[in-house]
Amino acid sequence: MRYSLYFLSLFFSLSMFSQQEDAWVYFKDKPNAQVFLDNPLQMLTQRALDRRANQNIALNVTDAPLEKSYVDQIKASTGITILAKSKWMNSLHIRGTQSSIAALTANSFVDKVVYANRNLNSSSGKVTVSPVENKNVTAKVKIDYPYGNGANQIQMLNGQVLHQQNFTGDGKVIAVLDAGFPGVNTAQPFQNLINNNRILGGYDFVARSDNFYTGNNHGTLVLSTMGGYKENALIGTAPDASYYLFITEDVVNENPVEESYWVEAAEKADSLGVDIITSSLGYFSFDNPNYSHIYSDMNGSTNFISRGAEIAFSKGIIVVASAGNEGNSSEPHIGGPADAVSVITVGAVSASKVKAGFSSIGPTSDNRIKPDVMAQGAPSAVSNTAGTITTSNGTSFSCPIMAGMIACLWQAHPSKTNQEIRQMILQSSDRYTTPDNNYGYGIPNFGSALGVQSFENTTTFTVHPNPAKTTISFSFSHLNTPASVIIYSVLGQKVLEQQVTLENQDVSLQALKSGLYFYSFDAEGLHRTGKIIKQ
Template sequence: MTRVGNFLINFIFTVFVSLQGFSQQKYWVLFKDKELNTKAAISDKCKENRRALGMQEIQPSDFPVSQKYIAQLSANGIATLNQSKWLNAISSYLTHSQIQYLHTLPFVQEIIPIDSKLIIAKTNANQMANDDLRVDYVMKQVGIEGFLQAGLNGKDITIGVIDAGYYGTSESPALGHLFSEQRILGVRDYINPKKTNHFDERETSSDFHGTEVLTAITGKSSNNKLQFGLATQAKFYLARTDTGGREFRGEEDNWVSAIEWLDSLGVRLVNTSLGYAKGFSNPKEDYKPIQMNGNTSTIAKAAKIATEQKGMIVVVSAGNEGDDRDWRIISTPADVEGVIAVGATNEAGLKMGYSSIGPDFLDYLKPNVSCFSLYGTSLAAPVITGFVACMLQANPRLTNQEVKDYLQKSASLYPFGNNYLGYGVPNAFKALALIQNPNKEPLEVQNHTKTISVHETDHQLEVEVKAGDVVSVFHKKTPFLVLSQDSHKVRNNTILLKRNAQVKHTTVVTRDEVIEVIWL
């Protein structure tokens, strides 16, 4: 056996809790080393993807967990629930005496509690069943015409969806094409592995959530006159990793297993409209806002491996805690730098109240982009996933960093992004122009921008805009951190901005340009 060395240290969970008072609880058991002379647990498609992207074809994290270790634990009454080759760990329910036994084993590196709450966006089970013009609005908002004119619809792109259930999928008129054209390639239920009827058997109130997410990625009406998602010709692998109502105890290890499964199949694009925040069974174990730093949670560590080492494109809902004064910020894994975190806008281009904001302690911007959604960021992220599928169809060799860069550069606020909306709403025409001209930014894709510096002796500024426009304004204490937002219906070709001691930057977004005001 070969030592993995410092590789494992990066994945140690930093939040420790007292073991007292728990008779049996779920834990990660991390091992010190691996058997690297075994076969890497990845598919030929996965290897092909990595070769095309210029990545290392086989990586240490691709090798499975040592079966000798698992067998030894099993012989001593410790059953394995999930295995993570990325973390070199298993999850298991452990008693206090079993934990003491594990501490005596020379190949066990760490034992980490798993007990967290997962937040699903609030959605209405009946909203997506109808031909809702508001859903049609978001398609127009992101410039669906750009993809339609180019004949892009996600064809030949495989998408992984990690969610809470797919009840009703087979009966949904908006998803009938997935079955008639056999474009659901596989399903894994990490909650009930023996389950075979994944679409027609309902176990909990949240089992329809993944169905709504699928509809927002790939849905269309049976007569093809209405399109709910951009990737209507994509293929799918589906994973169910959690169960319960709107707020419930999450199984973080299931998510890690699911993302590893999708990578092993060669799936590059993944949507996950789930996020971890606060709500542990013991309040002392809650995540703290400061821990939404892209490095603390186990799910963040797995998402970081997916994006940095495996070349995966992970699209994540930013979270729906924007109105929660005790939280407000994004949940994990939306905090990971490499993922594409998606917020929600209203029709005026402002942040929806519920949409979570980026923390002020990160040195990178979150969320990355945003789009319209009445029903939570859970239904904004799938729109962007469909958008990315069309980008990959246009050029399958795009790296995940190129996808994120082009997505952000095509968006409505670029380059004046903020922690409310990221770089704003992406545009299909602009994204395609960037893909076709990777070495320069054509004039037609550049936002018309202007920077105005206001001298410290001036207490107000009149900004010229077109009468009749609805203008969005973001008042910021730094170039990125928003203090407040508002919108104006322009009547006399100008809006008046007044100096505020706390406001150092103001972004004015009109139909034709983005204006950055700097208060000196």
């Protein structure tokens, strides 16, 4: 029996070391980085350099490519397969046996190896490119778009105000990272993009193929919410933006390499000069439970994909991610990259602005507010691969709806940085003063962020007297429905809520102590926030 136990133990030991594992191998340096930094057009397009220059972002060593000799030595190592590369992380995603992977640490240029299986760690492409055409167009008159079934998902965000002034995403480039884009090159709702050369290129990082009009139809539905154009049926939030389409999701296998594909695609998007990355993908659990994340990983700095998203933001890109659809599950929290600090994480609400039960929630494990904002995702109007306009549920669709509107807003404010645009969106949201981990900062008002509430700008709004002793008036015109006034303490606690009308615009402050308060005023098509002082 003793010998049997010995050989059984030996068998399991050998099995463990012969099993294929995923890992990241990190390099210590980039010895030839300065050569590339002195010649940046070898690694970045002029558009990418312009984006950095416009936001005063300097080049650094993360912009330089991996050291080729290091990559070649890893590639030649026995039992090792390279699955993905990241210049930002100075790393390779590899697969091999535990013994083969461990042997890589003998190379002097290897900094560390991190296994996808946390139990094994010592501590617990080619892209088809077309040029972007920037057009300076000034709207002379109000333009009304025949939104059709997609009207509410735009009007909820007051996005029609931007469209009416011809801010429709023109000159902005959006990279869509998803599971596939079949039908985009043939279906009628995408012909506006095709005919105007607004599909700039793409790549399938999973299959390592130039054919990106393939794969799962999820990306097709996602793109339609931004770039679709079918009059009286569906018009997307950014019909005149330009797009790169990248496949990074393996719909057959759920494996951490998908996070590496995502970062690789984000790096390519950066080098091509994109302005916005939108991704309706999220990672928490994998097929191999040893690879799965745990809630404590959702701190914005642990997950490979979230770290990559944060670097993308540091390059001047706005990153928009879906919150996820696990709100009704035993683990309802957001995954990566939605947990990243600078990512605009989007949850889903119904047409009546009520949070969808499936929409994943915060906080992050380091107790930050997530999601950031909300948009309609229960349901959203989308186009399928045949060009039929239908509906679908998920934060997968509220996310690109938001991303398209962000492109329009940035077109309207081209001198703003990505950080400034992000803050403008949050500050325009209807729960900005009282965020929570279900709605985040709420539903943005892009008319407010633009600086106008409507094209005609006929509504007047004043709050007086301010400071006030007993009563304050919220005066407004040209609104036919009651407005909601909510007053908050400096700690964000709701202390008063009242409806006001054209006939009765006064709010009594007699129950409040003297001091500083914040107000939120909401009516159909009009959102205002501000400060009041009770004397």
